[in-house]
Amino acid sequence: MRRWNSPSVNIIHGTMALVNVGLGLFNFALHHYLAGSFGFSAAIAIALINIWCAKMNRRRQQLEQERHRINHIVEEMKLMTLDEQMKALGLARENLKRVAASMGAKIGRDYDQAFVKIGHYKYDVRRDMIYRQHEHAIDSTCLQIPPMPYPERIASVLLLLRNDPTIFDRWAKHDKYYA
């Protein structure tokens, strides 16, 4: 697996940025302003690339942790008896009620749908789809959450949307770093 911001890469990037800053200063001292500004631009570009790499790496790590957790949930769900699954469903419904009440969301009669308004958008969260309405435009995106009681899934989506409404656009674009 690629490690974009491992310590060795950081050292290489840092050295390159410092060399470029040095070259920029050297050229400025010689009144070669164009060459000097190229040096500074390169240093800034390297620094920005490093920041971007660090951000991507952090998101990748989050995703890996989340995948690990999801796999754990899937395994546990497989081991549940029907009785335990029904109990889990009841608990998930109660949880959805709490989350929805805290966000002013409305829940469908069978706990398989929730409506919430966040900012200018109205969201209709269903078992495996989300619809977003703004004036007369409706966008939709599908949901890929592991097999778990669907009220838990809907509550999870409500919380994710509350934390960051732009996550809808990332889902729609199939951004793999959605976590």
Place this chain on the structure above:
Amino acid sequence: MKAQVKMYSTRGHDVLLEYDTDTANMKEVNAFVDDLEKTMGGRTFSDATNEVVNKITPETGDVTFVRPIAGG
């Protein structure tokens, strides 16, 4: 009296923190929950009232932290 901070799970809540309401430093308890909310993006609910808890006091009792599961 003992109170707990639990993490919601349909497979049985996980106890994250247990404290004595008479002797515990509530600032530390609140800092713990704030940190959880910030890092995991979840919310904390009171088990007694089912409402969101912004600040835990000795009277709050047990609370359940609900964290979202990523999907897309």
